[in-house]
Amino acid sequence: MTMTVELPPGDAGTPPHRHSGPVFGYMLEGEMVFELEGEPERVIRAGEAFWEPGGDVIHYQAGNNLTDAWSRFVVVMVGVPGEPMLTLVDAAELLARRDRRVPRPTK
Structure with a gap:
């Protein structure tokens, strides 16, 4: 599936x-702002590409890093037949896997 995602200013995303x-x-x-389980948070800018492996890896964030402008990206998702393309992760699982998340920088 291919789709364009538009995020309003400051939107935290999914x-x-x-x-x-x-x-x-x-x-x-x-x-x-893009963060996958086991990787540090990073900023993806216009003209840059990104990928995630799918499967068991938690995608923590893909939110608009700008507070004064929209952000827009296109994604191609290759799903497994018969499985949902996207599954939300519940609080209990996030807590159980917290050791797999790279510590976030303090501001």
Whole structure:
């Protein structure tokens, strides 16, 4: 499935979730805060690509990093037949796997 995602200024994006298969994306405009389980949080800017392996990896955040402009990206998601493309992760699982999340920088 291919889709364009538009995030209003300051939008946090989808809550922690996982995808059944890999996801490939490209930032069309703006900036996105992107964080996968086991990787540090980073900012993806317009013109940059990103990917995630899908499967068991938790996607913690993909929110608009800008408070004064929209951000937009296109994604290609390769799902597993018969499984949902996106599954939200509940609080109990987030707590059980907290040791797999890279510590966030203090501001």
